[in-house]
Amino acid sequence: MELVCIVCPNGCRLDVEQRDGRVFVVGNKCKRGADFATAELTNPMRSVTSLVKTTVRGYPVISVKTDGEIPKSKIFQLMKLCDEITVSQPLPIGSVVASGVLGTDVNLVTTTNMEIANE
Amino acid sequence: MKYDVAVIGGGPAGLAAAIKASEGGASVLLIEREARLGGILKQCIHDGFGVVRFGEKLSGPEYAYRFIERLKAANVQVSLFSFVTSAVKLSDTYKITYVCKDGVKYAECSKIILATGCRERTRNGISIHGDRCAGVYTAGAAQNLVNILGVMPGKRIVILGSGDIGLIMARRLTLEGAKVVGVYEAKSTPSGLTRNIHQCLHDFDIPLYLSKTVTRVFGQSRLEKVEISDVDERMRSIAGTEQLVDCDCLVLAVGLIPENELARTLNVPLNKATKGATVDQNCQTLVDGIYACGNALHVNDLVDYVSESGEIAGAHVTLQKTERNLLPITTEGKLLYVVPQMLDTNSDFGNVVMYFRASEELTNQRLTVTACGETIFSKTYAKLLPPEMERITVDFGKARALGELTVRLEDK
Amino acid sequence: MNFDKIVKRVKKQFGVDVRVREDERSVFLSGECDNWEHLVAIGKMFVTEGKHVVNDIRLEGYAEPPERLPQIRDNALDGTQWDVVVIGGGISGCSVLRELSRYRLKTLLVEKHSDVARGASGANDGMVHAGIDLKHDCLKLKYGVAGNAIYGDVCKELGVDFRRTGQYVIFDSRIIRFFAKGTVKRATKHGIAGVKIIGKEIRQIEPRVKDFAVGALYAPSSGYVSPYQLTIAYAENAVQNGATVSLDTAVSGMVVENGKVVKIQTNRGTVSARCVVNCAGVFADRVAEMAGDRYFSIHPRRGTDLLLDPNAEGAPSETISMGPTLKSLHSNGGSTKGGGVIRTIDGNYLLGPDAVETPDREDTSTTKESCDNVFAKQSTVCPSLKRSDVIAYFTGVRAPTYEEDFLIERSSKVINLIHVAGIQSPGLTAAPAFCKDVAATVTDYLKSEGYDVQANEHFNPTRQRPVRAKTLSDEQRDALIKQDPDFGKIICRCEEISLGEIKQALHNPLGVMTVDGVKRRVRAGMGRCQGGFCMPLVTKIIADELHAEPTAVNKDDVGSNIAVGKIKEVQS
Known part of the structure; x- marks a missing residue:
């Protein structure tokens, strides 16, 4: 089957074949492409970016991401979790707002440095 | 100061x-x-x-x-x-x-x-006609509404244009609970990066329709529906192909x-x-x-x-500051553009970073840079897509004579 | 009068059986027709001296879309009593309201949209006409010429920009140039000063004119104004002088007793009035009908304009506007003029308008055909225009009567109802003049009914010109910012509009707090990016001013919310 690697903007077109329980990949420019293809066939994983609400002035919402990948099938569960979080104070970039999400060892961290801007 | x-x-x-x-x-x-x-x-x-x-x-x-x-x-x-x-x-x-x-x-x-x-190009820039209702936004404006203001521009969304912001917004709005009815692209090939087609659309079963565009919008106060038409190879809408799609928001990612x-x-x-x-x-x-x-x-x-x-x-x-001596860099073949367009021979030209885009989807291409007919750089590409910019570094110092600088793209 | 001949001609030309009935004021037509343009043409065939045409010929298979009505329903106005109620917030209604505010009268203007100038007054080319093409002995001429003469003073009082640039009407043949002598003579007779014919030197004056130009008619008194800003200014000055404007308010019916309108029903309650002024534009005949006084018909006419970037290369030079060719000027009788290439007061170029008859009174949607036609037509006279410079286009629906003249009079049947109807081009030019006569008609009537009408001693004709930081000198601008730092924070980058200017617009006397309201007042969002950058910012600013969430902010009318909900709270 054909896959497009999403690891980096190169977007390598991968030709993937599964034989005897092993995954064979052609078309990848680097090893990460092979790893991606293997995961995509067995347990597709995604890193997710989203928003959580805040009560801090000037920031109705703040951007967050998973600091690792979670199973693709759990993306909407993660979104539900994001809906329930409210940040109530200015946080520096990289602050953990939820740890070990959905039974993984992945955390949800902020990706914007909240400054009280001089407006 | x-x-x-x-x-x-x-x-x-x-x-x-x-x-x-x-x-x-x-x-x-x-x-x-x-x-x-x-x-x-x-x-x-x-x-x-x-x-x-x-x-x-x-x-x-x-x-x-x-x-x-x-x-x-x-x-x-x-x-x-x-x-x-x-x-x-x-x-x-x-x-x-x-x-x-x-x-x-x-x-x-x-x-x-x-x-x-x-x-961003606007609806007027691409000639979408119809009512002046709320709910028609450029992708950047929609992105600002969602990611900065924290509000939803619509619940049932049509995206026009498969540029990267359009694809990103398709995923973003889907994640936030909206239904993205489809991404429509007037060209016959997608405008965004392939990986974005994959991770933003395929991952969420959002359909991508090629060679179709929005020709009209309807709605009194908020957008109610859009008219979609097929387009010919010159991107003109084809009469008789119109279909109506219900939606409350049209996101324009048209360049x-x-x-x-x-x-x-x-x-x-x-x-x-x-x-x-x-x-x-x-x-x-x-x-x-x-x-x-x-x-x-x-x-x-x-x-x-x-x-x-x-x-x-x-x-x-x-x-x-030095006096410049500028030589034009001309392009030949199916190149949309090359940057820079000039070479200053009075400053360093050893490792010149150049960016280019192909003007159409091409396979098995060779890019050569020549000076006075002499090839000083050559690279082959299995595939080139207009949405994907390519970067090369060229050592113009290799040239025996600096003049008649040309970047050429041709079949391998 | 015997209409048999016309009826036969209609039958022969259009195959339509038209029935005719007549009373002392009107000719009433009925029947069925399958083509709207024919239907309008038939109506015009029955125009007779001294009578109005009421065209009730039905368009087969056509169901008129329901009128667009405000989503609000409350009792805000219920039981209130007014000396004068003005229906409609276009240039007519707002200018009349302002004239009435010179008197100690309790006046109310109702407008069904969330802002004034939402109909034809907000969607035209802003040209203040010299009146060279107007026929003798019509109200258009009377008020057009009178209005033009006082335009500068009115705009100065109301703090609105106005430029008298003159207008060239290009000739493409010597014959037309020859016939133009008649136009000059007529203009002079009508009191339009300075009209003259020039020869081929037009090509030096305006090198971008196509080389078919053998000359031009020059009318120095033509000028440009922002039509919506003038309408807004009239309304604001009226409110500052004690008048009341109720937006989102649509008239749904009237109670007439003893030949007088006594009650007006709206979606915000029923009000009573001593005198009613009908300035309802495309709905003027409907309002007349509500009062049982339908003796004229409005046949809506769409006009589309294209707006070009101020940096458009290939447009005519700064001070010159292009009129229609003389051919179109003579061929289209009394209807709206053939438009031209116009430099707007804001420095953009504008092409248009066209004129398309339509049965739908509120269809302001744009069409590709109209835009294509307008561009094709105007670029014949100025071929260097580029389609890629078009940044916006809009359509307005004009409200002509079949007589194609203004109808400004007190009804002979419903004696406290004054109609200001059939206001089309040059309505914007004429309004500053006719509003005075309308106000006089109102006060004369009230006096005749024994009411004591006194001058409003607090009347202040001056409306403060809104601050436009970009136009100030560096020193003035610096001082302004030091006074209020908001004037140093640029929100709309294309038009260089500051937060201070936007806030100032939001504190308008009409209380309009919408994204398009800001756009009409200070042009935020009217530039190259068409609001792509500043729309979310303006939305936020309005929300802050309203002490509400951004989701409460409307683009324009109630219900046109920019956003449908907060994220994390929306379910599809």
Whole structure:
């Protein structure tokens, strides 16, 4: 089957074949492409970016991401979790707002440095 | 106040340019029109930024943050929420007038780096007719509404244009609970990066319709439906193919245009293909002392290259002004454009960074750079797509004679 | 009068059986027709001296869409009593309201949209006509010429920009140039000063005119104004002088007793009035009908204009506007003029308008055909225009009567109802003049009914010109920002509009707090990016001013919310 690697903007077109329980990949420019293809066939994983609400002035919402990948099938569960979080104070970039999400060892961290801007 | 360099725009290009210029010893004023640095990256909360530069997948704000932190350490005067109202040439310097909350300010500088980014094409620019209802937004405006203001532009969404922002917004709005009915693209091939088609559309079963466009919008107060038509190979809608699609929001991701109003007032010649300034390998425009970088120069698809062009400009402004000897770099074959369009033979031309786009989807191509007919660079490409910009570095020093510079794309 | 001949001609030409009935004021037509343009043409065939045409010929298979009505329903106005109620917030209604505010009268203007100038007054080319093409002995001429003469003073009082640039009407043949002598003579007779014919030197004056130009008619008194800003200014000055404007208010019916309108029903309650002024534009005949006084018909006419970037290369030079060719000027009888290439008061170029008859009174949607036609037509006279410079287009629906003249009079049947109807081009030019006569008609009537009408001693004709920071000198601008730092914070980068200017617009006397309301007042969002950058910012600013969430902010009318909900709270 054909896959497009999403690891980096190169977007390598991968030709993937599964034989005897092993995954064979052609078309990848680097090893990460092979790893991606293997995961995509067995347990597709995604890193997710989203928003959580805040009560801090000037920031109705703040951007967050998973600091690792979670199973693709759990993306909407993660979104539900994001809906329930409210940040109530200015946080520096990289602050953990939820740890070990959905039974993984992945955390949800902020990706914007909240400054009280001089407006 | 007097500065060596004024950088206009505090997005990724301006940040990189200001840091580089400052690190090279120049006194730098960075003028940013918004209250926070980072430009459009502030609202690009998705990841995928910085893979080339940092080998990591960063979100837009994280990518910007890395530069903002470096900027803080550098000796750069930053003026936020400041808007340049005019830039005029004095005898040997430029006088910049800008307004900010403290009043009308003046700065004198010997060089200006334009890092003013780009703007989006609008519904009028692509001739969508019909009602004047709420719910029709450019992708950037929709992105701002969601990611900065925290509000939803609609619940049932049609996206016109398969450019990267359109694809990103399709995923973003889906994640936030909206139903994206489809992404419609007038061209016969997608405009965005292939990986974005994959991870933004396929992952969420969002259909992509090619060779179709929105021809009319309907709605009294909010958008109620849009008319979709097939288009022919010249992108004109075909009568009789109209279908109506119910939706309360139309997101337009129909292209970006370099923002060059200031360049225009400084009489900087612009290039028809890029809609940005014509520049040499140092990002210097045809007007001495005026530089252009980032998306103001040409619309990039990767921020890494936006920063790179900022750094090229930032590095060169610290050098002594010299008389330039500009040779045009011409293009041949199916090339949309090549940047830079000029080579200054009086400055370093050893490792010239060049960017190009193919004008159509091509396979098995060879790109050659020649000087006086002699090939000084050659590279083959299995596949080239117009949405995916390519970058090469060319050593013009290899040429025995510098003249008749040509970049040619041809079948292998 | 015997209409048999016309009826036969209609039958022969259009195959339509038209029935005719007549009373002392009107000719009433009925029947069925399957083509709207024919239907309008038939109506015009029955225009007779001294009578109005009421065209009730039905368009087969056409169901008129329901009138667009405000989503609000409350009792805000219920039981209130007014000396004068003005229906409609276009240039007519707002100018009349302002004239009435010179008197100590309790006046109310109702407008069904969330802002004034939402109909034809907000969607035209802003041309203040010299009146050279107007026929003798019509109200258009009377008020057009009178209005033009006082335009500068009115705009100065109301703090609105106005430029008298003159207008060239290009000739493409010597014959037409010869016939233009008649136009000059007529203009002079009508009191339009300075009209003259020039020869081929037009090509030096305006090098971008196509080389077929053998000359031009020059009318120095033509000028430009922002039609919506003038309408807004009239309304604001009226409110400052004590008048009341109720937006989102639509008239749904009237109670007439003893030949007088005594009650007006709206979606915000029923009000009573001593005198009613009908300035309802495309709905003027409907309002007349509500009062049982339908003696004229409005046949809506769409006009589309294209707006070009101020930097458009290939447009005519600064001070010159292009009129229609003389051919079109003579061929289209009394209808709206053929438009031209116009430099607007804001420095943009504008092409248009066209004129398309339509049965739908509120169809302001744009069409590709109209835009294509307008561009094709105007670029014949100025071939260097580029389609890629078009940044916006809009359509307005004009409200002509079949007589194609203004109808400004007190009804002979419903004696406290004054109609200001059939106001089409040059209505914008004429309004400053006719509003005075309308106000006089109102006060004369009230006096005749024994009411004591006194001057409003607090009347102040001056409306403060809104601050436009961009136009100030650096010193003035610096001082302004030091006084209020918001004037140093640029929100709309294309038009260089500051937060201070936007806030100032939001504190308008009419209380309009919408994204398009800001756009009409200070042009935020009217530039190259068409609001792509500033729309979310303006939304936020309005929300802050309203002390509400951004989701409460409307683009324009109630219900046109920019956003449908907060994220994390929306379910599809």
